[in-house]
């Protein structure tokens with residue numbers, strides 16, 4: 025392991041921190057001089073609280089990741105993932121289901137981290153390799169839960185894709201009818217991430233949970249080739265059908281709760297408008313529309329080219345910005361990942377399709393209580409949660425997360441997030 029070069033670190037960090045402190049921008053010690061990597065590393069580290077990682081291995085990878093170098097982020101996590109996999113496979117350790125569960129959960133997360141910044145070339149073999157690894161590792165882990173997790177594939181009534189889901193029973197008692205969380209992620213994260221952020225906290229509090237992925241999300245995008253669709257009820261309705269048909273003996277059907285994380289704040293709100301069987305919806309955080317969030321990541325001069333309708337010039341400017349290193353990590357990632365997730369090679373098409381992802385026309389149809397989370401440091405959907413809450417009126421409970429829980433989706437503050445959500449659910453559903 026390399027020792028940090030203190031003079032280099034000081035040069036990299038000091039100017040940033042001084043500005044940051046004066047603006048109150050960073051509530052935590054930065055794990056990278058690159059704010060995108062800092063955030064991503066916090067997500068990797070944050071799920072240590074539910075066995076998704078271990079602290080010093082992540083900090084050690086963080087130390088070797090070169091700011092702005094997306095290959096180095098992937099490479100350091102690839103190394104950590106394979107090293108941890110070797111430990112998971114060691115028969116001297118694998119005798120114990122707790123070792124198995126915790127080690128494979130971490131292996132799975134490290135492969136997902138390695139997968140984060142490799143969408144520049146859709147033919148890159150690592151896109152398949154790391155996903156096969158993360159899935160197999162995760163399956164080993166959930167087989168070792170007290171009630172083993174159960175992978176489920178659900179065919180929707182419309183659409184050219186298969187929903188991928190994982191059911192987590194909350195009790196070994198076959199007669200217990202428990203409240204049930206239905207959890208969907210957003211633009212990039214996987215249902216395996218949802219286990220750590222929402223399912224483990226739900227199981228600990230006596231809930232069942234099911235996570236799901238639809239078009240555009242990591243496993244469905246790989247298996248069906250389908251990109252994101254705005255009419256997300258075509259994904260959630262079949263998941264609710266499945267829960268009520270297959271798990272009715274263990275589900276309290278008066279307390280079905282939908283959760284949407286990140287861009288899933290849009291997806292869940294959209295589905296909630298078409299799903300009367302839900303008792304509550306939780307948005308972490310509130311999303312009004314996707315277009316302003318995507319467009320807001322780029323230089324107004326580039327966005328103006330799109331708005332003026334010169335799509336050839338726009339595509340060229342965007343693609344070269346991401347590839348040349350001219351864009352900051354977040355902007356480059358958002359474009360490359362977005363093109364893949366929306367299954368288009370054209371940034372202009374990504375922007376145009378993105379305009380359909382707004383709840384403006386359907387928000388009034390939501391007929392149940394909604395927790396609308398907001399974050400003081402929200403970097404994609406700033407101001408949108410308040411707008412969602414205002415439109416919902418008395419159906420909304422608006423909550424601003426601040427201080428060290430102020431990052432997008434409360435990354436790194438999983439306990440604060442969970443206790444806030446479940447306290448609200450207790451008040452709302454009981």
Ligand SMILES: *[C@@H]1O[C@H](CO)[C@@H](O)[C@H](O)[C@H]1NC(C)=O
Pocket residue numbers: 090093094095096097099
């Ligand atoms: C970026 O990281 C990769 C992988 O670690 C490395 O091979 C490459 O030299 C780095 N590039 C720069 C410009 O530092």
Ligand SMILES: *[C@@H]1O[C@H](CO)[C@@H](O)[C@H](O)[C@H]1NC(C)=O
Pocket residue numbers: 184248249250
């Ligand atoms: C459905 O998806 C498959 C797999 O990507 C593709 O081959 C097929 O053409 C699609 N069909 C329609 C009707 O879009």
Ligand SMILES: *[C@@H]1O[C@H](CO)[C@@H](O)[C@H](O)[C@H]1NC(C)=O
Pocket residue numbers: 334336337
């Ligand atoms: C679009 O931009 C390109 C490159 O700058 C330019 O050659 C072309 O004339 C523009 N097209 C229109 C319709 O403005």
Ligand SMILES: *[C@@H]1O[C@H](CO)[C@@H](O)[C@H](O)[C@H]1NC(C)=O
Pocket residue numbers: 048400424426427
């Ligand atoms: C969040 O915390 C900061 C720093 O303590 C404070 O300045 C700000 O007013 C707080 N924001 C909210 C919405 O509470």
Ligand SMILES: *[C@@H]1O[C@H](CO)[C@@H](O)[C@H](O)[C@H]1NC(C)=O
Pocket residue numbers: 450451454
């Ligand atoms: C809800 O909170 C009350 C205290 O206000 C507690 O007695 C009760 O057990 C809680 N119920 C659940 C299901 O968490």
